[in-house]
Amino acid sequence: MTLVLENPTARVKWLAAPSSVSWLEQANGLPELVLIDHAHCERKAAGVALQLMFRYPSDEGLGALLSPLAREELEHFELVLGLLQRRGMALRPLPAPVYGASLTAAVRKGEPERMLDSFLVAGLIEARSHERMALLAAHSPDPELRALYGELLASEARHFGLYWCLCEERFGREATVARLEELAAVEVEALSGELANPDAVRMHSVGVVLR
Numbered sequence: 001m002t003l004v005l006e007n008p009t010a011r012v013k014w015l016a017a018p019s020s021v022s023w024l025e026q027a028n029g030l031p032e033l034v035l036i037d038h039a040h041c042e043r044k045a046a047g048v049a050l051q052l053m054f055r056y057p058s059d060e061g062l063g064a065l066l067s068p069l070a071r072e073e074l075e076h077f078e079l080v081l082g083l084l085q086r087r088g089m090a091l092r093p094l095p096a097p098v099y100g101a102s103l104t105a106a107v108r109k110g111e112p113e114r115m116l117d118s119f120l121v122a123g124l125i126e127a128r129s130h131e132r133m134a135l136l137a138a139h140s141p142d143p144e145l146r147a148l149y150g151e152l153l154a155s156e157a158r159h160f161g162l163y164w165c166l167c168e169e170r171f172g173r174e175a176t177v178a179r180l181e182e183l184a185a186v187e188v189e190a191l192s193g194e195l196a197n198p199d200a201v202r203m204h205s206v207g208v209v210l211r
């Protein structure tokens, strides 16, 4: 299988390394598993947005951006859930890859560092989702999945842009870029290595090209 991964929509400045062809092949090998995981990702992304609003309840600017974000993530969840149901598939629980936990572990405990790190981690997850959805939108053998991922792409790009804005407004560009570089390295580390078995493929399972 020869693939060109330099899809322009997949090139995102947040990410320190691009996803590998192996990840794409593994994902295309078990598309329904990735779809179930994707539904969980949208549900969790809505949860993260709400969690941040609850953690900083008096920050109006934060609420103004995160409330519509949470709603949009839930709309995506419903969209994916609808497709699962049409295909007679249950939203069964899946063991999550270590990805999320590795990133959360890198969030510093004290404020305001915790806020910056939380925004950057949320943005990195969105950026990786966007990059991988762009690959699936271009290369999934299933036309319905290509259409679904294609439809979600534009909003995913807005999502990491939004987290970028929250960081820049509050912490300035220089501090944001410096910390982003560190966390982007953690993100790539979390995606490094070989997949243990095909059933472990997820939207955020291992598979990056290290330079």
Ligand code: FE
Pocket (backbone or CB within 6 Å): 045, 073, 126, 155, 156, 159
């Ligand atoms: Fe999103």
